[in-house]
Amino acid sequence: MTKQKEIVVAIDGTGGDRGFLPVVNAVRFALALYPSLKLIIFGPSDLSSALAKAGVDAKRYEFRLASQNIPQDEDPKEVLSGYRKSAMRLAVEAVKNGEAHAVVSGGGTGPFVVLCRHILGTIGRVRPALCARMPSGPNHFTLMLDLGANASSSAEDLYDFAILGNAAAKLYQGISDPRIAVLNVGTEAGKGNRLIQEAKELIRADHNLLFEGFVEANRIFCGDCDVIVTDGFTGNVALKAAEGVASIFAKSSGIKRFFAKLACPDWLTPWQYNGSLLLGVNGIAVKSHASAGDEALAVAMVEAAKAAQCDLYELMKEELERTVSKR
Amino acid sequence: MTKQKEIVVAIDGTGGDRGFLPVVNAVRFALALYPSLKLIIFGPSDLSSALAKAGVDAKRYEFRLASQNIPQDEDPKEVLSGYRKSAMRLAVEAVKNGEAHAVVSGGGTGPFVVLCRHILGTIGRVRPALCARMPSGPNHFTLMLDLGANASSSAEDLYDFAILGNAAAKLYQGISDPRIAVLNVGTEAGKGNRLIQEAKELIRADHNLLFEGFVEANRIFCGDCDVIVTDGFTGNVALKAAEGVASIFAKSSGIKRFFAKLACPDWLTPWQYNGSLLLGVNGIAVKSHASAGDEALAVAMVEAAKAAQCDLYELMKEELERTVSKR
Incomplete structure (x- = not known):
């Protein structure tokens, strides 16, 4: 394998039906599976303690406190106007401001899509999916x-x-x-x-x-x-x-x-195929299944890293600008 | 079990992806499973020979020659105007003219629905499903x-x-x-x-x-x-x-x-749950899965007989006239 560049993935540590508990193991698995991966993890203080207690290498991740959680069925307008300090929003913003190459969330599909479209924007006028x-x-x-x-x-x-x-x-x-x-x-x-x-x-x-x-x-x-x-x-x-x-x-x-x-x-x-890519937005955004266990969530994190490693977003942007402009 | 009335089911012997071969075994199974069942079987002469060769009790079924088969994706207008002597059409007509209590086909969903709606008509203005x-x-x-x-x-x-x-x-x-x-x-x-x-x-x-x-x-x-x-x-x-x-x-x-x-x-x-009822038409019409094997096709025939035995059509008509008229 050729030397891999360091990839930073922002993690919404609040999403998922099972709370933050699978996140701890998923982080351990993902860091083990992907040596050049670093994480920025957004979540409640309990998650921070649990990560430290589990002995996760502190050099491989940065924890940022964000305990606000967005309900799965929250109204899109509310998602955008409220929840400024939610873990999901801050994780998406980490991609927007260049701190992370990709974002992973196991939260509600609706809120995640709304935030990614709004904060990252879409490639041209393409409809994200x-x-x-x-x-x-x-x-x-x-x-x-x-x-x-x-x-x-x-x-x-x-x-x-x-x-x-x-x-x-x-x-x-x-x-x-x-x-x-x-x-x-x-x-x-x-x-x-x-x-x-x-x-x-x-x-x-x-x-x-x-x-x-x-x-x-x-x-x-x-x-x-x-x-x-x-x-x-x-x-x-x-x-x-x-x-x-x-x-x-x-x-x-x-x-x-x-x-x-x-x-x-x-x-x-x-669990081998968890992690859906939200294609068509400006950045790499991966939605993990809300009921994903730790193995599945780790796969979603690694998929996000792989997509970033192969410059999926930049290449897709070029490809779309080339083909869609012909319309 | 209380004494059951004799039920006559019309069979489209041409439908299904596997040709008429599953029909022979299905007929044997269905007649064994449902003692008060009689069949009118429409199909090609080969099917007639195969039924006789398999030793199916000749008192329990009547064979009628109808070798014309309707392609699954035939245009609805063609289905109605052509194929006057098709097994599917003749089987549906057997319900319309009172010879059979129910019809079973493993042919194309489109042609079967079109023929049932056209020949049997719908209960009031309800949309069949x-x-x-x-x-x-x-x-x-x-x-x-x-x-x-x-x-x-x-x-x-x-x-x-x-x-x-x-x-x-x-x-x-x-x-x-x-x-x-x-x-x-x-x-x-x-x-x-x-x-x-x-x-x-x-x-x-x-x-x-x-x-x-x-x-x-x-x-x-x-x-x-x-x-x-x-x-x-x-x-x-x-x-x-x-x-x-x-x-x-x-x-x-x-x-x-x-x-x-x-x-x-x-x-x-x-195979235990094969046989979809086309509800909302004037009569009992059962669509068997096109790829149904003999056990599954037999189940569809028995389900048709059971629906006829409990007067499903007459009761549904009463129920719908009572409830839909309130709209």
């Missing part, structure tokens, strides 16, 4: 977006998502010509509603994109394509429905739980 | 609709689906006050897009319905409610995403496949 890596075979991930940054989307928005996903698959996954598909209820050309049909026409007409047609939700994990485009409502439902079935297996009791662990393909361990 | 039974715990099913009868839906349509699902849960599942929820990206009152919010207001305002609020897709299989209302696009995606994960486990190879079978909860065997 949450992009997850869906495991789709051994050593293969399929990027899927939007996973819920937007409550409703136009055909132009879906086209933006295709451009964002295409750039991310190229730069982040190293795929030269990412295969792009639109999530639909069938693969036949005429299937789906008007939104889907209009988005299809826009994406197909762009010769910078390798459009492969439609993909059905039962094929998300099959690796038929590299980027799956969908609106935030549908994408969120698809992801959660998949999680729901996986958790039936994971939450079964006694001997069945044991068999479920043995049955699960090696490449489908949920 | 495909309603599946989602396994949600031992001996518990949650009805979910629409699963794809409609490509796009208005808030009024979602309200119709709530009324249809409520009636079906009462009459078919025997639940006195079905708990109704709307599928959404979060459970907080303000979550979701405009469609969801408008539908919520309509459903909540109807005092014949016990509205429980929103449900997230990861809770579909948890039994939190009895009826889940969603638009056909989202519902189809949710169902297929769930199937996609389940099939990763089912399709794993070697020892992992063995463990997956052992890990699966007893109540979550996929």
Whole structure:
């Protein structure tokens, strides 16, 4: 491995359904996994004590007191006008003012998207979207977006998502010509509603994109394509429905739980793919699952560092300015 | 068990991805499982020979030659104007003209919905929807609709689906006050897009319905409610995403496949809940999964017979005329 530059990631230490407890272990794991990583951790004083008690190397992180937490369903206007000293806001601001290369939060999707859009701003006029890596075979991930940054989307928005996903698959996954598909209820050309049909026409007409047609939700994990485009409502439902079935297996009791662990393909361990990138904002912003455990949260921190290491934001900005300007 | 009346079910013997081969075994299973069942089977001559060769009791079924098959993605206008002698159309007509109590098809959802709506007509002005039974715990099913009868839906349509699902849960599942929820990206009152919010207001305002609020897709299989209302696009995606994960486990190879079978909860065997009811049309119409195997197709046939046995259509018509007329 070539020498890595030092990466600083700002951590919202208040988010997540499980409070700050997973944060301590996640910080330990992430620092161990990524030697050139440093963290700026925003959170309550209890978190500071817990980090010190756990023996986390004080040279690898800086703690900043920020005990204010933003409720998941807070009104966007309130998120922007109040909560000036919240851990989430201060962590996003650390990217804006150049102290950190990336920000990670396990807090509410709504507040996080609002703050990132407002504070970091968007690349050109592109519509930002949450992009997850869906495991789709051994050593293969399929990027899927939007996973819920937007409550409703136009055909132009879906086209933006295709451009964002295409750039991310190229730069982040190293795929030269990412295969792009639109999530639909069938693969036949005429299937789906008007939104889907209009988005299809826009994406197909762009010769910078390798459009492969439609993909059905039962094929998300099959690796038929590299980027799956969908609106935030549908994408969120698809992801959660998949999680729901996986958790039936994971939450079964006694001997069945044991068999479920043995049955699960090696490449489908949920915590391996935590951390959705909010693509289209000026900076690297990673949303961790609210119910993420420590392993999953550590993965989100490392993904943020990897994205910063490969200059994902700068490269995406160049790519988008080159392709979107042709519109 | 009280003596059951004889039920006649019309079978489209051409539908399904696997051709007519699963039909032969499914017919054998269904006739064995449901002693008072008789079938009218429409299909190609090969199917007739196969049924005879398999030794299916000739007194329990009548075969009618209909080799014409409707492609899954056929244009609705073509479906209605052409294919006059198709197995699917003739099977639907058998319900219309009173020869059969119910129809079962594993063909394309689009053509089946178009033919049922056109030939059978709808109950009042209600918008028909495909309603599946989602396994949600031992001996518990949650009805979910629409699963794809409609490509796009208005808030009024979602309200119709709530009324249809409520009636079906009462009459078919025997639940006195079905708990109704709307599928959404979060459970907080303000979550979701405009469609969801408008539908919520309509459903909540109807005092014949016990509205429980929103449900997230990861809770579909948890039994939190009895009826889940969603638009056909989202519902189809949710169902297929769930199937996609389940099939990763089912399709794993070697020892992992063995463990997956052992890990699966007893109540979550996929073929146990095949057969979606097309609610809101004048008659009982059941859509079997296109890729259903013989066990699953047999379950769809038996579900159709059960729905006919409890006079589901007549009772739903009464219930809808009583409640919808209040609008």
